Amino acid sequence: MVERFLAAVRGIGHRVVDAVWRMGYAARFFVATLFHSGASFRRFHLTIKEIYFSGVLSLIIILVSGLFVGMVLGLQGYETLQKYGSESALGTLVALSLVRELGPVLAALLFASRAGSAITAEIGLMKATEQLSAMEMMAVDPIARVVAPRFWGGVISMPLLAALFSAIGVFGGYLVGVVLIGVDEGQFWSQMQAAVDFREDIVNGVIKSVVFGIAVTAIALFEGYDAPPTAEGVSHATTRTVVTSSLAVLALDFVLTAFMFRGV
């Protein structure tokens, strides 16, 4: 009985130590990535290639999702606002929802599942097929050559994707609200223009998407780099990337929102 209890305690202890160790390893990996980022900017074509893979290739899913989210916002917003006779505020509602919250958060979630999973799988397989070892033996640091350009590619792509998501979402809201339902076009745009503040709303939204970009890309890179070099290991790592980065985005969103919009 006592031994069973001790074994259970030891098991918990092992897991806690492992988790803490892994967090420390992840932190060291993140610092090393930042430290070895010089080449990503000196040889910017490496980063541009990654912006293409993470950013440009994610465009379709981001644009289509943004359009539909905006259209749904238009429909739902109109339903509620017209009860109070304030359907002219539809533009404000759509724009603020997208710029402050839905744009950065949904774009980051989509980015995690489209680009984050691809980054993890690619790096995990490079490790499994000894490509990273081969690079080390050729006196080329894989963190500087493989990891850092992907990191900056993701960090640069994310705010651009979020901005596009919001823009096309506003257009979706306009399509449903103005074109389909018939809300006054002048009021739709002018109220939006009056209510959306550049510093309070747009800049804060951009800050959010930069933070999400850092979190998602860093998690994806670390999971790939740390994946056991087997088919099963890479598949688990890919799943973990999507789950962990989605949770991180939602948790970070709460923290950032709490700091940014305190009802002032």
Add this chain to the structure above:
Amino acid sequence: MASENLIEIRDVNFTYDVRPVLKGINMTIPRGKVVAIMGLSGCGKTTLLRLIGAQILPTSGQVVVDGQVTSELDSEGVYALRRRMGMLFQFGALFTDMTVFDNVAFQMREHTDLPESIIRDLVMMKLHAVGLHAVWNMRPAELSGGMARRVALARAIALDPMLIMYDEPFTGLDPLAMSVIGNLVRRLNDALGATSIIVTHDVQESLQIVDYIYFMADGVVIAQGTPEEIRNSDTPFVHQFVHGEIDGPMAFHYPAPPYSADLGLEAGHG
């Protein structure tokens, strides 16, 4: 200044976690020679290559490469040393997101400021040396196993290294591809004036091309000599290994249930 031996391994022990992998290894690899390190899987051969490439450091003892003790080098020193080494990995480890050309050009672009026109000529020369300049614009996925291995060899010699290491270069190849690789190993070593180390368990192919052989088992060197000495060796282990005999001292090294031990076939072909 340059000593006769490119590599000296002195009393090296290496422990992985708590398991000793190498126990008191002493080896010398003379310049200009092709040396094979043979033994069963898991006897510490690949670990030895990683020690020479300074990817890992010995638990005790010294690995001296071209007069430099690997455990005394900082990371810049290690990278400077590796620039003068080439390594062929077991399955090639070609970069799958690049063409054959870009794979071979990789080190030249990373470590030199050569203009593209010269890089192009050099890459074509290296590919020609392995007989594959025709496939320069293919992707690694389009190549057969033997061709991928040859492209990886062209990449390993891209910067004319002083040392070329081969990790199981014959694994998974048909007999023809095997002898092509074997011949290339010898020819390239002599043409480049390099030194080569082949880690392998393919006895017959290696005996034809190497100058010297170390036999390892359970983390220690149990026999060494020229191919002629090895062929005529009466050390039971070596005799069994070279002639692929089913029964012999090998089974002794596998503390396993009787049935598995009886499958000592691995000794010959594994």
